[in-house]
Amino acid sequence: MKKLFKLLAWIVGICLFLYVNNHWIVITERTYENKKIPRQFDGFRITQISDLHDALFGENQEKLIEKVRKTNPDVILITGDLIDSNRYDLEQSLMAVRGFVNIADVYYVIGNHEVAVNRVEEIYDALEGMGVHILPNAAAMVERAGEAIAIAGIEDPLNGVDTQTMLNKALSDVPERLFTVLLAHRPEKFGIYAKNEIDLVFSGHAHGGQIRLPFVGGLVAPGQGFFPEYTAGFYKKIDTTMNVNRGLGNSGAPFRIFNFPEISVVELKAE
Structure with a gap:
């Protein structure tokens, strides 16, 4: 009986551990300083959501x-x-977006799962109907007291278009010296973002490495393989900084381990 009790306790403990690792949302806050940020945008707060996967x-x-x-x-x-291409449930994800648009302006780019499910136009139409700013290789200006920053976005290269071509289109109407934020799903393209001298990039896709090992980091990420370079937090290359969000949901692998679902917040600081 004692052995059975220990076995049951062990099973309950494992289930509780997995539940917490996959449902306990953490908020990670960082600050980003750049002399190109207008003073009117000092303290401007950017909240990033990524890889919900219909969770x-x-x-x-x-x-x-x-x-x-x-x-x-x-x-x-x-x-x-x-959304997730393996269990497409757009309405479940739209419930979250309906809440987001009542909080602040929402900007969106697709990831590889939107392309894979082959229903991009349906998703775009639903989001635009809610007032979301979609950025299919496009840019928008955000203004404050006569000053502006650019928010640009590119689609996922699974659509068959290379990243540089999409960036050329997205940045074509952005003034050269304007502080620019880029939404780009794939962090493994960081070298291309840096080559284009983009100031601040927001990315996801890596799921934090899915399983995070203490003192090591993420174990595996799509597009990067084992022990990936870009899984979570800030990375800097030349004059470009990239924030990689660990994401909220799962796809393929059913569990996140030592890798809580994440909401990222980056606050801009003018030098």
Whole structure:
């Protein structure tokens, strides 16, 4: 009987561990300073959501929406894989977006799963109908007291278009010296983003490495393989900084381990 009790306790402990690792949303806050940031944007707060993969956080996504609300964002960025191509449930993800648009302006780019499910136009139409700013290789200007920054976005290269071509289109109308934020799903393309001298990039896709090993980092990421270079947090190359969000949901691998679902917040600081 004692052995059975220990076995049951061990099973319950493992289940609790996996549940917490996959449902406990953490908020990670960072600051980013750049002399190109206008003073009117000092303290501007950017909240990033990535890789939801149709995951559900509370009834009608209320837990996720409330977490985003608490970050007090000026804008909300969604950097792809809002849905999952293996269990497509657009409505479940749209419940979250309906809450987001009542908090701040929302900007969105697709990830590889939107391309894979071959329903990009359906997703774009649904989001635009809610007032989301979609960025299919395009840029938008955000203005404050006569000053502006650019928010640009590119689609996922699974669509058959190379990253540089998409960047050329997205940045074509952005003034050269304007501070520019880029939404781009894939962090492994960091070298190309840096070559184009983009100031601040928001990316996802890596799921934090899915399993994070203490003192090592992420174990595996799509597009990067084992022990990937870009899985979480800030990375800098030349004059470009990239923030990689660990994501919220899962695809393929059913569990995140030592890798809580993440909401990223980056606050801009003018030098």
